[in-house]
Amino acid sequence: MQESVIPYEKQIFVCTYAKDGSKRCGNDHQGESIFKELRRVAKERGVHPRIRVAQSKCLGQCDQGVNVMVYPDEVWYQNVKMDDVQILVDKYLK
Numbered sequence: 838m839q840e841s842v843i844p845y846e847k848q849i850f851v852c853t854y855a856k857d858g859s860k861r862c863g864n865d866h867q868g869e870s871i872f873k874e875l876r877r878v879a880k881e882r883g884v885h886p887r888i889r890v891a892q893s894k895c896l897g898q899c900d901q902g903v904n905v906m907v908y909p910d911e912v913w914y915q916n917v918k919m920d921d922v923q924i925l926v927d928k929y930l931k
């Protein structure tokens with residue numbers, strides 16, 4: 838194992854997990870679409886990969902709609918919808 842510094846200024850994790858229909862962040866709640874749009878804008882604005890938008894598996898809060906975590910800000914968004922993407926873009930992808 839080799840210890841290193843985190844190579845990203847910020848990481849935005851979007852839960853896209855959707856297994857068996859019981860974990861709901863992904864397909865049922867547009868997690869995949871939200872991830873793809875945030876990643877697309879991050880690349881378009883040239884902030885990727887300094888600010889990295891990543892998809893995650895289950896974050897353990899499945900009943901809260903799409904979950905989004907932002908590090909190192911330590912902010913957790915629940916029930917994120919496509920309509921909220923612009924808010925996240927304005928706040929984090931600059």
Ligand code: FES
Pocket residue numbers: 852853854855860861862863894895896897898899904
């Ligand atoms: S499937 Fe997203 S938090 Fe569990």
